[in-house]
Amino acid sequence: MKPAESKSNRLRQIEALLIGHPDGLTQSELARRLGVHRSTIHRNLPDLDAPIYQDKGRLFIDRKAYLIDVRFSLHEALSIHMAARLLATILDRQNPHAASALRKLSIALDSRAPHISKHLSRSADQIDEDAQWQDPNYLHILETLTYAWAESRKVAIWYRKDETDPIRKFSFSPYYIEPSAIGRSAYVIGLREPPNEMRTFKIERIYRAELFSEPFTIPEDFDPGKLLSNAWGIWFTDEKPIEVVLKFGRRVAQRVGETRWHRTEQVTELEDGGLLWRALIAEPQEMMPWIRGWGADVEVLEPEEIRNVMIQESAGICEIYHG
DSSP: OOOOSSHHHHHHHHHHHHHHOTTOBOHHHHHHHHTSOHHHHHHHGGGOOSOEEEETTEEEEOTTTOOOOOOOOHHHHHHHHHHHHHHHHHOOBOOHHHHHHHHHHHHHHTTTOHHHHHHHHHHHHHHTSTTSBOOHHHHHHHHHHHHHHHHTEEEEEEEOSSTTSOOEEEEEEEEEEEEETTTTEEEEEEEEETTTEEEEEEGGGEEEEEEEEEEOOOOTTOOHHHHTTTOSSSOOOSSOOEEEEEEEOHHHHHHHHTSOOOTTOEEEEOTTSOEEEEEEESOGGGGHHHHHHTGGGEEEEEOHHHHHHHHHHHHHHHHHHHO
């Protein structure tokens, strides 16, 4: 590496080197990489804004406290606003990290786009208002999983699928964290040991999480986009996806056609004004709440198992309302 030409440039390079080396670097190693004397590094360290600490002669950046600099264009900021509104709508628990991020963005946009800035601030208030569910244990678990994911470190989790299932402890390597609008929940996907297989855990069902020092490596062929490509929300499977065919009535046809509900969907207009909707879904059970939401305006044609479920539920509804 060529000698740093200016102090500001050198500070940026020191910060980048420490971020890129989680195991830390000595002052001599930094000096060698930057082509300067060790005394120069020693003089520059107090001027760094990054949270640096020293342990056994090596320098580290506190990755939990490290602030990431980012800049947005006006249109990018609007995209963040839209994402923030969805986040504020979906979250049912207080999340001070999400609220803080939106407030920082709001302050940064105040002079450039005051109207967007104002609404970002309001979204932040909504996320941490008293009406939100205060669950510090959930927040701690989410923080632990986030740090484990970022640092590629295994984590111990205590998990219970439902109230009839005992709490079980696993060693877990988090590969990906995915929010889901269905049930206002968040999920973590990764490798569970035992049985050394990919699993998805609903974070709200994790009772406890502890960080391990043991590292893990995410396989190069792991692609969450591909993994969830046929999922309705978060459920995936190694089995062949199932074709779901629905017939929507004329009354809701426009509403259904306005939105692309799934990446594999195919929509055909019918002569009576309705729509024939089909898609390949990994686990059709996951889309049942969506199907039920259309009431009598949708008919399940395939698969037969889902159709039979809707027939039974329809009979149950008739029994409730007509005796």
